[in-house]
Structures are given as structure tokens and as C-alpha cells.
Amino acid sequence: MVAELRERIISGELAPGAPLPEVALAEAFKVSRTPIREALKQLQTEGLVEIRPRVGTFVTAPSRREITELFQMKELLEGAAARLLAQRGKCPELEALKRNVEQADAAVAKGDVERYATLVHEFHDLLITGADNAKLEAHYRMLMNQLAYQRLVFTSLGQPGRPRQSDAEHHRVLDLIEAKDGDSAERVMREHVRASHHALMAGLDAATT
Template sequence: MTYDGSKASRQGEARGNRTDQLRDRIEQAIISGEYPPGFRLEEPLLAQRYNVSRTPVREALMQLASAGLVEIRPRQGAIVASPTVQDILEMFEVMASLEGLCVELAARRITAEELAELEQVHERCGALAAAGDPDGYYAENRRFHEALYAASRNRFLEETTRSLRNRVAPYRRLQLRHRGRTQRSWAEHGAILEAIRSGDGPGARAAMMAHIAIQGDTFMDFLSSLPPAYIRLGAD
């Protein structure tokens, strides 16, 4: 009996693809809030829901743990990550810097076609803010930010920024549920967009960092709105 290396390679590749696809589906459920922070991700239930064996589920959860979206806790299994207050502060601080760099580069590198598309996304955000639709606004707001990542023309920066954005997604989504926040967010987008139109990189960066930052009374209001499962009081 001879060893068929090509067959084994194809089987390994297929298994890897299944795991990657499953990871992406679970990741999207976390980002959308379907699996909120503190939610227990039970392997048998996930396997049943996604119609796979427990092996790719386990591998997908390990990948998500490496990305910081999931925590593997002793005697509890996999839990959607619930960072400490300090973690949240630090993540938003880094997020503001990364997105600030994205828009500073975008102000110099964005194409006319990309700018036109960004304008359209901004107008859709405005309509959703006026309609008082925070969930619809969140989805369109995400397109606005990701268009700016792409316009930076720096793939490493784009991937790094998107990875961190996924980790703070549940918290950014909750921010938009604060009274009047979608309208303020849209106005802040307008300031960012105006700086990009004029090619003002430093101005775009400053506007974006102010848009992302949570501090002072804003941060206290934000913390008071979080469900208990969303944060830990300190390190385990």
C-alpha cells in the first residue's frame, strides 16, 4: 500500500477551509452581537447549528481565542471575550491611533471613485441617523470606516485595524444606542470627510481620533450602559 501524499494534502486543505469558514461565521455572529460578550460557546451546540463535527468547531474557537475574540477558561470552556475596563480603554486608545493613521493616508491616496463612494455611504448613514435606526446605522457606519481603511493603500494597516475593530465591535455597537449618538457620529463623519476632500491628512487624523476616543463623561455614560457580562472588573 502506497501513501498518497496529494490526497492527504487535499483532505488537509479541505479541513482547513471548513475551519476557516466556520471561524468566519462564528466571528460574524460575535461582531453582530448575536453572541455577546460573556456568552458561552458550547461545542456540541455549535457543531449542531453549523452542521459540522466538533473538531472544526474546536479549531475555529482556538483561532478566535488567538485573535482575542474568545477566551478559553478552565472548567468553563470557550466564552466570548469580556475585557476589563482597562482593556477597553487601551483598545479604544489604539483603535483611535490606527484609524487616525488610516484616514491621514487616505487623505493623500484616495481616488476620485473611492471618494464618490464614500460620499454615498455618508449620505446613507445620514438617512439612517435621521430615521433613528442604530442597527442600520451600525452596518453602514462599518462600510464607511472600512472604505477608509482600504483607501489608506496599506494592506498591513488595513488588516491590523480591521482585526482590532472586530474585537471592539460589540462595544462600538452599544455606543450607537446612546441617545443622539448616531446623529453626533454622522456629524463627526462629516468633519472627517471634509478634511479628506481637502487633502488635509493631519486634520483628518485629528477628527478621526476625536471620533473614536471615549473619555470623561462619555466613557462613564458608556460604562453605565454595559450589561454586566460585557466586562470583567479585573484580571482573572
């Protein structure tokens, strides 16, 4: 139940600010309100849910400042992951990254943004698992849940030319990892996350004008 609610929030099925009434959720999951209440408390600790006493429970809607802060942490963690993966050398995740980039090239060439968005998520996920650092991965998973990145990535990729630019940035990161240049891999990966953040904020600005 917690896992399903978490996935529905992260995917955007439950939109930011959406109410999460205990009674309706209990009916939907065919359980009492007690396990629902416990599930919502768990999601609150993960930053996905906001419980307002005497008002109700809602899907967290990150402010622009919170999004910026989360992206700053994303930049640090993914930069570190790129460095660690470069230090490992050949490994299954590196081979998977190569296949991912090839598929991403095809998706961008076809203008298939939905497919490319899926591959973007996979690229970053492979980078984190390839770092082979359980503590880094645990912090990253929590961060990404709070950011609910899946529902933001489309806003970023909606900026003109961003999918092609993003794909080129992935290529540069991969090349440096293959070259075992950890310093440069970290720097370029951080630049990539920064560029994604800028594209996202531009998209959010456009949506509010």
C-alpha cells in the same frame, strides 16, 4: 465554520460570556469535535474566545480597561488611515464615502439609528480600505474583531444626540480628506474615535446603574 462562528460573535448573536460547548457546536455543524476544537483555538488567537482549562470555552467579554486599550489603538489606526486617504486624492473609496455620508444624513434625519449604525460601520471600513495599506488593514481587522464593535456601536449611538454629533464628525473628516489636508484629517478622525469611546463608556455606565 470559523467564519460563521466569528461573525456570530462579532454581530452579538453570541453574547459576551456565552458558553461555547464543543459537543453542542459539533452537533450544530454536523462535524466531529476535532474541527470544532481547532476552530475555537483559532478564535482564541483572535481574541474572540476564552478557553478555560477544565472549565469550558466562552465568548470573550472585554473588560472596561481592554475596551479602552482597543479604542486607543482604533484611534491611532483610523487617524493614520484618514491621513493616507487624504494623500491619495480622488479614488473609488472617497466617492463611496461621499455617498455614505449622504445616506447617513437621511438616516439621522429619520431617527433610524439601526440604519445609521450600519452606515457608521461602512464609513470606517471605507476609510481603512481607502488608506490602501495592507498591513494597516490587517491589524485593524484583528482589532475590530477583538472589540466586536458591531455590538458596541448601538450603546454608543444610544446616548442622547450622539447620532447627529457622530454624523457631523464624519462630515468634518470627509471635508478634510477631500481638501487633502492629511494632518487635520488625522487629528479630527482621532477626535471622532475618542468621542465615540466616551459615548460608549457613558452608555455602559448607564446600563450598570
